[in-house]
Amino acid sequence: MAGIVGYGAYIPRYRIRVEEIAKVWGADAPSYKKGLMLREKSVPAPDQDTITIAVEAAKNALKRAAIPPAKIGAVYVGSESHPYAVKPTGTAVAEAIGAIPDCHCADLEFACKAGSESMFIAFSHVKSGEMEYAMGIGADTSQGAPGDALEYSASAGGAAFIMGTKDVVATLDVQYSFMTDTPDFWRREYMHYPRHGGRFTGDLAYFKHVRGGVEGILKKSKMKPKDFRYCVFHQPNGKFPTRMGKELGFTEEQYRAGLLVPTLGNTYSGASPIGLSAILDEAKPGDRILMCSFGSGAGSDAFIFTATARLPKIQGRARKTRDYLDTNPVYLEYGAYTKFRRKILKNVED
Amino acid sequence: MITPPVVRRNTPQRYRLEANKCAKCGKVFFPPRLVCDACRGRKFAPVTLADTGKVVACTVIRTPPTGFSDLSPYCMGIVELKGGTRIQCQIADCEPERVKIGLPVTLEFRRVQEDGESGVLAYAYKAVPAR
CATH class of the missing domain: 3.40.47.10 (Thiolase/Chalcone synthase)
Incomplete structure (x- = not known):
């Protein structure tokens, strides 16, 4: 597998x-x-x-x-x-x-x-x-x-x-993606810094797509939040992933290991993957892990993994x-x- | 000045720490050589150097050459890697005054030179204090 x-x-x-x-x-x-x-x-x-x-x-x-x-x-x-x-x-x-x-x-x-x-x-x-x-x-x-x-x-x-x-x-059990065309954050050619839509980056971008990714993969896998030992979402700041986790029915115990942003900051493309690496550092065989990224523009990729004896x-x-x-x-x-x-x-x- | 041919020519050593070992006497050369200076052997086997070691000599550069002024002051040193091979490189990620003989270091992949704002970038190893 x-x-x-x-x-x-x-x-x-x-x-x-x-x-x-x-x-x-x-x-x-x-x-x-x-x-x-x-x-x-x-x-x-x-x-x-x-x-x-x-x-x-x-x-x-x-x-x-x-x-x-x-x-x-x-x-x-x-x-x-x-x-x-x-x-x-x-x-x-x-x-x-x-x-x-x-x-x-x-x-x-x-x-x-x-x-x-x-x-x-x-x-x-x-x-x-x-x-x-x-x-x-x-x-x-x-x-x-x-x-x-x-x-x-x-x-x-x-x-x-x-x-x-x-x-x-860690076996990859299920994967699912959720996309729309949403201009919440961008950087045009030759520009040094990105621009963003302020509060528009919240409900209509991050929360809509992470929710779409997580709910989609839960439906596809026929699983519930309680079926997971760990979860990690894209972490642009500490507030977004913790609010998202709670709204989706996950507990602090599930997202604590992968939540690095308070002392790491937002590593953009590295954010949820680094969170997953921190979870894999401590996961035990049989632990099920849910990861859901978010990228402005906008979309989310969700994965379900299960740690093996190796x-x-x-x-x-x-x-x-x-x-x-x-x-x-x-x-x-x-x-x-x-x-x-x-x-x-x-x-x-x- | 760094140029694309120079970058490409140095890639095996600078990217992957590829050395060669004399098949006759076992002496390791970095960068690789065509003739062993110990036994005149011409047959070599490729070896990869260790990426950990210790500082055996160091100096602080306060008047850097063109292209390195942003780094000043910085420390250059000779690092003895596990296995005994000695290499020269920058010792980064710390105040130069902190670098002492015997400091344990790890080699990390870093940007070492760039041809201005629009030219080619050169990458290689630098030593950083072991965390």
Whole structure:
């Protein structure tokens, strides 16, 4: 049966606190912290981008899967922040992990859903028998305009999943997608930062599509929220996924393990995949997991997984997601943050 | 200046830490060589270096070359990887003053050079303090 044979995440070391951003813009930090349920976010180092994050996550997935990288037939990377406008991220990742040259690579974009769609396509290849293994990655160095509400949450990180049919650690039981054409968040060609529809991004975008994804997959699988040990939804802030979980009938116990956003921020395409990696770090055989992504534009991909007896054997083969998140973070002041994120206009160097 | 041919030529070493090992005397070379300087052997087997090690020498760069001023000050060092091979690389993700001889490090994949705003990007390994 098709499923995940290896998984891995990567989160940069640097962080910035909500208070540090709020004091620059004269905003009320406590209300942001309470309203967004967000304390701090990860920041990529100046030498990190979606390619470097995807490579580190992929290397961790390979450590866990313990398969020859040459057997990976496809590498798909979903992101809103591919370093090149024209030149693939996927080839760099495939080259770095040794999956080249017998490999199909593609970069995907669908706002924050690009990571789960890379997983969706990778699953299709192994389910059909076309490939022995395929890798799906969600990674981002998310953009948020200075002073915009997004600046408090847009962060960096990624997760990679190797799909296959042998030595599966979590079977893929059901998948379902829910889509409409909804202009809630976008970034036009040549623009540095995305724009969004403010409150329109809530009920008519995030909540409508995550609800559609979750209710659709529950109907398709004939399951109920109580049938799951864990759930993870796209997490642009802390408030949205917790409200969504409660409205759909899930409990805090079910979504706690995958809810990383209060100290990670919104890793866009990496958000729900990193949450899933944190769940896989602690899940036990037989645990059932529901994942539902969300991407503006808009749509959700939902998956139901069941952990197998093999999962505990591979959990410790690579660094765990919570360890990346909690161990020795380095906090930045806003000045260093703007330099790291290249928000300062400079003269061109000779 | 970094150019596409240079990026491509260095990819096996910089992306995957590919070295070669002399089939006759076992000496490991990184980057790979065509002739062993110990026994003059010409047959080699490919090996992949470990991605963990420790700092054995370091210095702080405060007057960087063109293209690296955003990183200043930064630390360059020699890292002895598990297995004994020594490589030179930047030691990133920490204040340069924190880098000491013996510091345990991990190699991570990083952007190491870029040809201005519109040119090619070069990636390779950098050492970061083990977390």
